[in-house]
Amino acid sequence: MMRALILGGIADAGLLATEIARAGIDAVYSYGGRTRAPADQPLRTRIGGFGGVGGLADYIRREGITHVIDATHPFAAEMSRNAVEACAETGTPLIALERTPWTKALGDNWVEIGDVDAAAAALPEAPARVFLAIGRQHIAPFAVRPQHNYTLRFVDPPETPLPFAADLIVSRGPFTLDGELEMLRKQGIAWIVARNSGGDGARAKIDAARLLGLPVIMITRPQLPERKRVESIAKVMQWLGHRTCLGA
Ligand code: NAP
Secondary structure, eight states, X not given: OOOEEEEOOSHHHHHHHHHHHHTTOOEEEEEOSOSSSOOXXXXXXXXXXXXXXXXXXXXXXXXXXXXEEEOSOTTOHHHHHHHHHHHHHHTOOEEEEOOOOOOOOTTOEEEEESSHHHHHHHSOSXXXXXXXXXXXXXXXXXXXXXXXXXXXXESSOOSSOOSSOEEEEEOOSOOXXXXXXXXXXXXXXXXXXXXXXXXXXXXXXXXHHHHHTOEEEEEXXXXXXXXXXXXXXXXXXXXXXXXXXXXX
């Protein structure tokens, strides 16, 4: 009997969960547990790490998981790597739902950089107002560039003190182009640091940067092991042997 495990945590994973529930497939939705009040899902939900590769392999065996869908954020590299190894170990088919990265459009001024430390080093020497659109667990390297005035935006208020003083916005996306233009103007932002997450929900800040002529330090995606990868929910449903009314 089929039982799918969705490794989730982003909006696309929630849309996939809706399709899977609609198709009547037995499935579990797994959250990493970083967000305090994760959105409800129409499937059985579990929250928190599995305990590395071994823990995930045990979970797959114990729960009789027959298919694993990695629908995590493209920068959730540890979870994605663990899924590749645990599925290989247990002989479980794995597919990754991975949204297309953003590509530069005419007028975009991007400095493409491999990681967060390099992004901090790429900021100018002269003090600037910087929007760090990168999530609270990644901001620490910017403490070594204290001359800048940072704006941060988190889903939840931070539970521990920030590593440096910053303007903090607490808000859950998706964000609109008008909203992003207003926020960037109000904060007087001159530089944006972002990760190439792809997708529409986070894209508005990049479009707003282009319209305002702002430079973006764009952190490229982490390298992941080879795995079956698709870009649409419809293709995941096909892989599970189900038709969907969604376009491929
Ligand atoms: P990560 O660095 O790849 O994962 C760290 C550890 O967290 C994993 O080894 C695993 O612990 C646990 N974990 C992560 N995702 C999990 C899931 N869906 N279910 C169960 N355990 C999970 O990931 P991250 O960047 O911290 O992201 C954590 C979660 O937030 C993911 O679900 C991701 O989709 C979501 N998210 C991440 C970002 C981002 O910017 N990275 C943005 C939006 C949402 P064990 O080794 O103990 O199994």
